[in-house]
Amino acid sequence: MKKYVLKRAAISVITVFVILFLLFMLLNLMPGSPFNNQEKLSPEQIQQMKEFYGLDKPVLQRFFIYLWNMLHGDFGVSYNIQVNMPISDMVFSRLGVTLAIGLQAGILGTLIGLMLGIVAALHRRTVWDSLTTVISVLGVSLPSFVFALLLSYFLGFKYRLFPLLYNSAMPLVSTVLPTIALSMFTIASVARYTRTEMISVMASDYMMLAESKGLPRTKLIVSHVLRNTMISVITVLVPLLVNLMTGSLVVEKAFSVPGLGSLYITAIQSNDYNVVLAISFIYSVMFIAAMLLVDILYGIIDPRIRLAKE
Amino acid sequence: MDDSKFCLCTKEHTEEAEKEYANNSYAKEALYHFVANKGAVISVFVIVIIILLAIIAPILSPYSYKDVQSQFSNLPPRIPGLEQLGVFNGCRDGVNVYAQKSALNQYHFFGTDNLGRDIWTRVWCGTRISLLIAGAAVLIDVFIGVIYGLVSGYFGGKTDIIMQRITEVLSSLPQLVIVTLMLVVMKPGLTNIIIALMITGWINMSRIVRAQVLKYKNQEFVLAARTLGVSNRGIIFKEILPNTLGQIIITFMFSIPNAIFLEAFLAFVGLGVPAPIASLGSMINDGYKSAMTYPYMVMAPVVVLALLMLGFNLFSDGLRDAIDPQMKQT
Numbered sequence: 001m002k003k004y005v006l007k008r009a010a011i012s013v014i015t016v017f018v019i020l021f022l023l024f025m026l027l028n029l030m031p032g033s034p035f036n037n038q039e040k041l042s043p044e045q046i047q048q049m050k051e052f053y054g055l056d057k058p059v060l061q062r063f064f065i066y067l068w069n070m071l072h073g074d075f076g077v078s079y080n081i082q083v084n085m086p087i088s089d090m091v092f093s094r095l096g097v098t099l100a101i102g103l104q105a106g107i108l109g110t111l112i113g114l115m116l117g118i119v120a121a122l123h124r125r126t127v128w129d130s131l132t133t134v135i136s137v138l139g140v141s142l143p144s145f146v147f148a149l150l151l152s153y154f155l156g157f158k159y160r161l162f163p164l165l166y167n168s169a170m171p172l173v174s175t176v177l178p179t180i181a182l183s184m185f186t187i188a189s190v191a192r193y194t195r196t197e198m199i200s201v202m203a204s205d206y207m208m209l210a211e212s213k214g215l216p217r218t219k220l221i222v223s224h225v226l227r228n229t230m231i232s233v234i235t236v237l238v239p240l241l242v243n244l245m246t247g248s249l250v251v252e253k254a255f256s257v258p259g260l261g262s263l264y265i266t267a268i269q270s271n272d273y274n275v276v277l278a279i280s281f282i283y284s285v286m287f288i289a290a291m292l293l294v295d296i297l298y299g300i301i302d303p304r305i306r307l308a309k310e
Numbered sequence: 311m312d313d314s315k316f317c318l319c320t321k322e323h324t325e326e327a328e329k330e331y332a333n334n335s336y337a338k339e340a341l342y343h344f345v346a347n348k349g350a351v352i353s354v355f356v357i358v359i360i361i362l363l364a365i366i367a368p369i370l371s372p373y374s375y376k377d378v379q380s381q382f383s384n385l386p387p388r389i390p391g392l393e394q395l396g397v398f399n400g401c402r403d404g405v406n407v408y409a410q411k412s413a414l415n416q417y418h419f420f421g422t423d424n425l426g427r428d429i430w431t432r433v434w435c436g437t438r439i440s441l442l443i444a445g446a447a448v449l450i451d452v453f454i455g456v457i458y459g460l461v462s463g464y465f466g467g468k469t470d471i472i473m474q475r476i477t478e479v480l481s482s483l484p485q486l487v488i489v490t491l492m493l494v495v496m497k498p499g500l501t502n503i504i505i506a507l508m509i510t511g512w513i514n515m516s517r518i519v520r521a522q523v524l525k526y527k528n529q530e531f532v533l534a535a536r537t538l539g540v541s542n543r544g545i546i547f548k549e550i551l552p553n554t555l556g557q558i559i560i561t562f563m564f565s566i567p568n569a570i571f572l573e574a575f576l577a578f579v580g581l582g583v584p585a586p587i588a589s590l591g592s593m594i595n596d597g598y599k600s601a602m603t604y605p606y607m608v609m610a611p612v613v614v615l616a617l618l619m620l621g622f623n624l625f626s627d628g629l630r631d632a633i634d635p636q637m638k639q640t
Contacts, residue, residue: 015482022483026491077488137349142616143571143625144577145594149601149612157602164602246486250578254598266577276494280487287484 004299012292019284020070023065027273042233077279080270081263087278097261098252102244104179108242109186114233115185117194122221124199132191139188144247148254150183166257178251189236191218197232201225231301234294241290245283249277265284332533344465350628356621360614364437373418373428375435378588382411382418383426385605389419420610425602429593433610436588437618443500443589444569447507452562454508455515460546462516463523478512485510489572493581500583507569518561522554556633563626569620574615590615 050056057065067074074086082090120132156164156177166174201207202225210224252261260279265274357419368375385407388400400408408414420429450453463472480488492506503553519522525583526532570590575590578598585592590611597608 015479018479022479023487023491026495072331128469137620137624141567141620143619144573145574145598146616149598153601153605164381175412191367208513246575249486253579264490268490269580273494273495277489283484283487284482288482291482 001099001299008292008295008299012288014286016285019288020067020281021063023277023280023284024066025059027277028062029057048109053079056119076274078272078275080272081208081275082264087275091260091278091282092201094258094263097166097175097257098248098261100171100260101178101251101257103180104175104245104246104247105182106186106241108179109183110190110237113187114191116191118198118226120195121190121198121202124200132195136188136192136195139184140192141252142182142184145250145254147184148178148251151177151181152255161192162256166255168258174255174257178257179257180257181254182244182247182251185247190233193233194229197229198225202227217276227242231298234297234301238291238294240270241287245287329460340632344628345546347628347631349624349630353519353624353628354623357625359619360618361436361441364434364441367434371428371431371434373431375427375432375588377427379422379426381426382416382422384425384604385411385416385418385422385426386604387419387429388417388423391419401567404471413440417438421604421606423596423607427606429610432593433590433614434589436590437592437614439500439587439589440573440615440618441584442572443503443507444566444575446504447511447569448562450504450508451511451565452558454514455561456519456551458512459516459519460523460551464527464542464546464550471611477516480510481513481555483510485572486575489576490579490581493576498576498581498584500587503573503581505581507572508575511565511569514565516536518557522557523550526550526553537563541553559625560630560633563622563629565624567622570615570618570622572632590618 037164047056055062067142069076073088075091077086078090083113116128116132116135120129152164155161157303162177163170163174166178207220207224210220215224248259249261249264251257253265256262262280264273264279266272266281322464363439386400388403388408389398408416418428418430420433422428423432425447438509458473458477462470463558488510489506492509493502496502496506532545532549540549573582573589574591574594577589578595582595583589583591592613594608594615597611599603601608
């Protein structure tokens with residue numbers, strides 16, 4: 001197990017560096033300059049600014065300087081959004097609300113999805129089953145801004161139950177609508193997979209054996225069906241996590257949440273490369289960390305996979 | 311045994327048995343399964359209607375997608391015939407806005423936007439663009455992904471290891487990040503959006519094809535072909551590829567709604583096609599700003615997008631169940 005975890009972790013760390021290198025090169029080798037009022041500057045001023053930001057050095061050297069600074073928590077400064085503001089400050093002041101909404105949506109989505117899936121699988125061909133199917137088809141097919149729109153129009157605008165836009169005076173209530181909008185896809189996919197997986201587990205031979213040796217139904221479901229179902233549910237959690245990230249951009253924009261996603265959008269629109277680079281990198285790291293976590297969880301739950309990958 | 315439980319075998323019975331155990335061709339069987347799936351059949355109609363409207367509606371419409379008529383801005387939907395019933399009659403808060411702006415001779419089925427452009431025309435032009443982007447990106451994905459998967463799986467060994475490392479690194483970048491970065495670097499435009507979408511889109515396809523190749527390449531028919539002296543290229547394209555077609559089609563169909571969604575997502579974060587070109591995503595982005603005051607502006611593109619995504623998803627589900635009953639979700 002230890003060897004497996006170490007190997008997975010080492011691969012992840014290498015991937016992180018490769019990705020940072022790729023992102024850095026991509027953004028640095030492109031034409032144009034990070035300064036938005038270039039025409040008004042004299043060549044000497046441009047030279048001076050380049051020296052000030054360390055842009056006069058060769059790209060490779062800049063990459064290692066960047067890497068070194070980053071390992072010390074310094075992501076450089078913003079060029080356009082808030083000039084010379086350290087990006088680490090900008091990012092960390094916004095990370096909290098994004099993580100809060102993401103976690104809430106992830107947990108809510110997984111719990112409701114599991115519940116719906118289990119109920120549907122245990123009561124096949126009933127109203128509950130059809131309801132789950134409808135919810136999962138809708139949730140998987142409709143983009144999160146559709147839900148955001150519906151929620152903000154009905155619950156926020158018409159009935160005024162929740163604030164229409166994010167209000168920093170009441171942070172918890174403000175995250176209710178974004179959380180629901182974001183969790184729809186998770187609910188739908190988890191429900192769908194749980195249902196399918198549970199049904200196929202319940203039809204398997206070892207279930208027949210467990211049943212014929214006289215296990216009570218509750219124990220049968222809890223210790224045999226659910227446990228085996230969890231394996232495949234965990235595999236779909238990675239794509240779901242990616243969706244939470246994509247969704248957070250959309251949802252944050254829709255509800256004007258001052259989070260990482262809306263900062264990313266602002267940075268994209270104002271061509272603030274350093275901020276784009278930093279946030280892209282943070283997203284990638286979160287993504288890779290999640291994949292690593294799933295790989296490790298997988299190894300714990302199902303030893304066959306661990307042995308195959310060792 | 312009670313005699314009444316038995317009866318003589320009649321022609322009807324034999325016909326029924328023959329029908330049930332008939333040796334139908336694969337295609338016939340798949341079609342039969344597909345038609346039996348109500349959701350899938352409805353989705354085909356929805357997709358066909360949307361595509362037809364996207365082709366025909368802008369041609370028949372008296373307005374163009376970029377005609378700015380600022381004097382007729384923010385008009386609510388008005389449809390001839392339906393307006394007598396009290397819906398889509400061009401009224402807002404009980405006042406006929408068309409009469410107010412002396413535009414009673416005009417009918418804007420979905421209303422007009424804040425620049426006075428006809429939303430009906432724009433929605434169908436936008437659908438064209440969205441479908442075009444999705445279609446082009448997915449076709450290129452199939453081409454790259456299939457060949458990559460075939461080569462990687464068939465040749466194995468070092469080739470496979472190197473090719474798999476490349477996909478591993480690429481796939482550990484979230485697709486969203488790659489696509490946004492590419493567009494930040496290249497500036498949004500029709501071609502650039504397609505290029506950005508296809509940069510990572512092919513990975514999934516290549517994995518599925520590779521897995522299929524690994525399954526088939528050691529089977530007897532491949533060995534037979536090799537013994538007969540068929541070249542590698544012949545084996546790959548004539549022996550293995552036809553066997554993987556089912557999977558390729560399914561993956562292809564599932565990636566269409568994904569590409570449509572990504573395009574809409576990009577437009578929503580401000581990296582969509584540049585104005586005045588409309589895509590469903592950019593119209594949703596525009597309409598969102600005034601969604602609370604003029605909900606119809608965002609409703610039309612959202613509904614079309616939702617129907618399109620639902621349609622393609624249900625269609626792909628049905629197709630998968632029909633083509634590959636083993637993968638059928640119970």
